[in-house]
Amino acid sequence: MALFDRLLLFLVSEAFLFYVFSGTAVASALCVVLQRNPMHSAFALIVTFCSLSAVYGLLGAPFIAALQIIVYAGAIMVLFLFVLMLLNVKREEPSGGRALKTAAILLGALFALQVVGTLAGFGLSPAANYDSSTQSFARLLFGTRFLYVFEATSILILAALVGAVVVAKKDL
Amino acid sequence: MSFDSLVQNPAQVLPWVILMLPLFGFTVLCLFGDAIKRDKEESGAGIMATGLVLACFALAVVVFRSLLLIEPVGGEHGLRFVTTRLGREGSVLEGANWIEVGSFRIPFSLLVDPLSALMMLVVTGVGSLIHVYSVGYMAHDADRVRYFSYLNLFTFFMLLLILGGNLPLMFVGWEGVGLCSYLLIGFWFKKKSASDAGNKAFIVNRIGDAGLILGMALAWNAFGSLDLFELAEHAKNLAYEPMAQAGVVTAVCLLLFVGACGKSAQVPLHVWLPDAMEGPTPVSALIHAATMVTAGVYLVARMAPLFRLSEGAMLAVAWIGAITALFAATIALVQTDIKRVLAYSTVSQLGYMFLACGIGAFGVGVFHVFTHAFFKALLFLGSGSVIHAMLGEQDMRQMGGLRKKIPWTFWTFVVGTAAISGIPWLAGYYSKDEILLNALVRERLPLFAIGLVTALLTAFYMSRLLFMTFFGSFRGSHEAEHHVHESPWTMLGPLVILAAACFYVGQIHVNEFLGPAVRSPDEAHLPHPTWFPYAVIGVAVAGSVGAFLIYLVYSGLSARIYAALRPAARVLEDKYGFDRAYDGFASKVVVEGSRGVLWQAVDAVVIDGAVNGAGRMVDAVSRATRGLQTGLVRAYALVILGGAVALLGYLLWMPK
Amino acid sequence: MTIPLLHALYLSAALFTIGMVGVFLRRNVITILMCIELMLNAVNLAFIAFSRASGSLDGQILVFFVMTVAAAEAAVGLAVVIALQRHRDSLDLDAFNLLKW
Numbered sequence: 027m028a029l030f031d032r033l034l035l036f037l038v039s040e041a042f043l044f045y046v047f048s049g050t051a052v053a054s055a056l057c058v059v060l061q062r063n064p065m066h067s068a069f070a071l072i073v074t075f076c077s078l079s080a081v082y083g084l085l086g087a088p089f090i091a092a093l094q095i096i097v098y099a100g101a102i103m104v105l106f107l108f109v110l111m112l113l114n115v116k117r118e119e120p121s122g123g124r125a126l127k128t129a130a131i132l133l134g135a136l137f138a139l140q141v142v143g144t145l146a147g148f149g150l151s152p153a154a155n156y157d158s159s160t161q162s163f164a165r166l167l168f169g170t171r172f173l174y175v176f177e178a179t180s181i182l183i184l185a186a187l188v189g190a191v192v193v194a195k196k197d198l
Numbered sequence: 199m200s201f202d203s204l205v206q207n208p209a210q211v212l213p214w215v216i217l218m219l220p221l222f223g224f225t226v227l228c229l230f231g232d233a234i235k236r237d238k239e240e241s242g243a244g245i246m247a248t249g250l251v252l253a254c255f256a257l258a259v260v261v262f263r264s265l266l267l268i269e270p271v272g273g274e275h276g277l278r279f280v281t282t283r284l285g286r287e288g289s290v291l292e293g294a295n296w297i298e299v300g301s302f303r304i305p306f307s308l309l310v311d312p313l314s315a316l317m318m319l320v321v322t323g324v325g326s327l328i329h330v331y332s333v334g335y336m337a338h339d340a341d342r343v344r345y346f347s348y349l350n351l352f353t354f355f356m357l358l359l360i361l362g363g364n365l366p367l368m369f370v371g372w373e374g375v376g377l378c379s380y381l382l383i384g385f386w387f388k389k390k391s392a393s394d395a396g397n398k399a400f401i402v403n404r405i406g407d408a409g410l411i412l413g414m415a416l417a418w419n420a421f422g423s424l425d426l427f428e429l430a431e432h433a434k435n436l437a438y439e440p441m442a443q444a445g446v447v448t449a450v451c452l453l454l455f456v457g458a459c460g461k462s463a464q465v466p467l468h469v470w471l472p473d474a475m476e477g478p479t480p481v482s483a484l485i486h487a488a489t490m491v492t493a494g495v496y497l498v499a500r501m502a503p504l505f506r507l508s509e510g511a512m513l514a515v516a517w518i519g520a521i522t523a524l525f526a527a528t529i530a531l532v533q534t535d536i537k538r539v540l541a542y543s544t545v546s547q548l549g550y551m552f553l554a555c556g557i558g559a560f561g562v563g564v565f566h567v568f569t570h571a572f573f574k575a576l577l578f579l580g581s582g583s584v585i586h587a588m589l590g591e592q593d594m595r596q597m598g599g600l601r602k603k604i605p606w607t608f609w610t611f612v613v614g615t616a617a618i619s620g621i622p623w624l625a626g627y628y629s630k631d632e633i634l635l636n637a638l639v640r641e642r643l644p645l646f647a648i649g650l651v652t653a654l655l656t657a658f659y660m661s662r663l664l665f666m667t668f669f670g671s672f673r674g675s676h677e678a679e680h681h682v683h684e685s686p687w688t689m690l691g692p693l694v695i696l697a698a699a700c701f702y703v704g705q706i707h708v709n710e711f712l713g714p715a716v717r718s719p720d721e722a723h724l725p726h727p728t729w730f731p732y733a734v735i736g737v738a739v740a741g742s743v744g745a746f747l748i749y750l751v752y753s754g755l756s757a758r759i760y761a762a763l764r765p766a767a768r769v770l771e772d773k774y775g776f777d778r779a780y781d782g783f784a785s786k787v788v789v790e791g792s793r794g795v796l797w798q799a800v801d802a803v804v805i806d807g808a809v810n811g812a813g814r815m816v817d818a819v820s821r822a823t824r825g826l827q828t829g830l831v832r833a834y835a836l837v838i839l840g841g842a843v844a845l846l847g848y849l850l851w852m853p854k
Numbered sequence: 855m856t857i858p859l860l861h862a863l864y865l866s867a868a869l870f871t872i873g874m875v876g877v878f879l880r881r882n883v884i885t886i887l888m889c890i891e892l893m894l895n896a897v898n899l900a901f902i903a904f905s906r907a908s909g910s911l912d913g914q915i916l917v918f919f920v921m922t923v924a925a926a927e928a929a930v931g932l933a934v935v936i937a938l939q940r941h942r943d944s945l946d947l948d949a950f951n952l953l954k955w
């Protein structure tokens with residue numbers, strides 16, 4: 027095959043989309059960390075979530091991809107934006123502590139190297155017969171193994187709801 | 199123990215009763231003394247204390263009689279012993295041991311034999327007379343309950359000392375009388391000189407006690423037993439130790455003698471006895487004349503079988519006794535306080551007792567203890583009566599011509615002075631006579647000479663005391679003269695009884711009675727050269743006449759003699775420098791050493807430095823460590839990350 | 855061309871590290887919470903990748919639950935932030951340093 031053909035094939039393959047969306051994810055993640063204004067960080071985080079949703083979809087998890095948009099980008103980030111606007115957060119001053127910053131970046135880099143070093147030995151390949159439809163997902167979720175956990179999670183959410191209300195109230 | 203056997207042999211249980219009665223009195227007076235004083239009439243405490251001691255005396259007489267009646271037990275010289283041990287032969291308390299560590303076993307046991315029975319009679323008899331006297335003497339003292347409780351406690355400890363069947367038990371009594379001596383000397387503790395005197399007595403005693411403890415330890419090590427009876431038996435199997443082959447027996451005897459010196463105020467541990475006169479006069483009479491100071495003589499007499507084996511120890515005892523006798527007599531010549539004269543006289547007489555023991559005549563030494571108890575108590579109580587009449591004045595230079603004003607005191611005092619000087623038919627003549635006779639007959643001529651000279655001096659200074667106090671004209675102030683009055687009958691009664699005793703006790707052949715107890719077969723009446731009685735009586739008369747001439751007839755002669763012999767007088771007044779030397783040692787070496795070395799250097803620098811330094815080190819370490827706690831959450835999180843990275847690194851690259 | 859799963863894991867590691875460093879570098883509490891959410895997402899990605907590799911859907915179920923818990927945690931965390939702001943009138947993490955010696 028000619029190089030151009032290979033290139034065209036690549037351009038319409040899943041891998042290409044994967045690289046594009048992962049690049050977006052990393053770039054926006056960097057923006058989350060490096061932006062001074064918290065509102066900008068929140069928006070960058072939304073972009074990250076959307077990119078990740080795409081990645082999930084490409085990896086064969088459509089239901090999770092949908093959930094990512096609905097729950098994360100749609101609920102959690104909206105909550106974040108609510109609170110940001112409620113508390114009227116301003117632009118953040120540059121943080122002091124040079125020692126702290128260098129130590130953080132150094133240790134972070136070290137950690138990343140270690141993780142990468144661990145992963146390098148893995149030989150992963152996608153399995154065949156990957157049944158990732160919503161029906162099979164639901165069958166598993168409401169099945170004997172995970173039903174109890176699922177119901178418990180609803181209790182957890184109830185607790186979080188009550189807790190959030192109580193903690194944020196002005197007068198107890 | 200059935201009632202029949204009790205009646206037949208009261209010596210089995212009565213000693214325990216006798217021992218416990220004064221202790222009971224002490225306890226009751228301690229706990230309820232104030233109540234007794236308030237509820238009953240003023241002398242309730244005194245009456246109770248006296249009653250108990252009189253009861254003890256009565257029981258002691260019973261024990262003594264039973265001792266005379268029982269069959270001799272064992273031995274070749276008709277030994278008469280009764281050993282009563284708590285726990286033997288079916289008593290209620292089976293096998294009561296005070297200390298039991300491995301093979302070291304000290305039971306509670308009392309030894310009742312002629313020596314201890316005799317001492318028991320003296321202690322309880324003279325003691326009860328002094329109790330009666332004290333009721334009168336201390337009638338106006340606010341602390342008399344405490345006084346009587348201490349007196350009872352002392353009686354208990356003294357009886358324990360005498361009756362104790364083994365050395366440790368005797369030592370408990372020994373220490374106890376030392377304690378009571380301290381308490382009673384410093385009775386009026388608000389007076390600094392009194393409390394200082396108490397301290398001095400106790401500390402000097404302690405020095406002697408160190409020797410005693412060492413002696414006990416050595417005795418245990420060498421002989422395997424501390425029981426008095428067993429030691430006496432064991433001594434039969436030991437070899438005689440002449441000076442050249444001085445061995446463990448000599449060592450033990452010398453150490454025990456050190457203890458005796460401390461308690462009986464022999465040179466150089468005599469310094470506490472004169473200062474002990476700070477205590478009430480009945481205390482001086484009881485403790486420092488009749489009983490406690492004779493404990494040393496008692497110890498030596500008890501250990502007679504051991505002492506006889508050691509030539510070195512006997513020499514030490516005899517010579518230290520003789521030197522002390524002469525030494526104290528010379529100091530007594532220049533004393534002006536009436537009680538100090540008597541104190542030095544006591545030291546001197548104790549020297550006589552040790553002299554007797556040292557030449558082998560133990561029974562005679564104890565005989566002198568016996569007679570000395572009576573006339574010295576009489577003299578002290580008489581002086582107490584004089585002091586009472588003089589409203590507390592003790593300086594003889596303020597007295598004079600009292601014989602017309604306090605006749606009863608005067609005449610009993612005359613009897614006492616005659617007794618101590620060695621006038622015939624009175625107690626001191628017999629006992630002192632025996633001592634000097636034994637010295638002469640056993641060919642210890644230097645000791646005899648010292649004894650004779652001391653007898654001369656004794657007669658002299660005692661007569662001096664008599665003449666200065668009772669004869670001549672009154673030298674005190676006019677109102678003092680006005681107040682001179684005779685003492686109450688509670689004080690005079692004992693004086694009369696003791697004076698009567700002085701006539702009688704000399705006749706009792708105590709040394710024969712004691713013979714078996716001190717294992718001496720040859721102390722019966724020894725033949726004496728014809729000039730001997732004349733020499734002794736002559737010395738006594740010469741001393742008295744000399745004092746008469748110097749102090750009464752040729753007034754002013756005493757002052758001129760004093761001026762002529764001034765340097766010698768100074769030395770005597772300084773008590774040969776002993777107090778100065780001890781003071782210098784104590785203050786220079788001990789106090790300065792403690793302050794300079796132990797306090798400032800060791801305590802402040804080393805010990806405090808170590809303790810404070812430990813604290814400072816902890817402080818420094820914590821100061822360094824708390825830099826970790828910045829309060830910044832991010833820093834904490836970083837540390838967690840650092841830990842995680844390290845752990846991961848280790849897991850990844852650890853050597854396989 | 856199929857997606858190399860190893861690269862997905864590398865992406866997960868990169869996102870996780872970025873989020874972690876962000877926690878240490880930022881001072882605003884809410885920003886730190888957002889970085890934590892980023893880290894959770896990185897973990898989710900890893901789960902999905904491994905689920906793809908193993909062929910069973912258990913990984914995805916786990917992601918479901920992680921998302922739920924993350925939502926609950928974000929809600930309560932933000933409520934705490936509101937309370938903190940009311941108390942100290944500052945959202946700077948360095949202001950809450952009462953644990954200092």
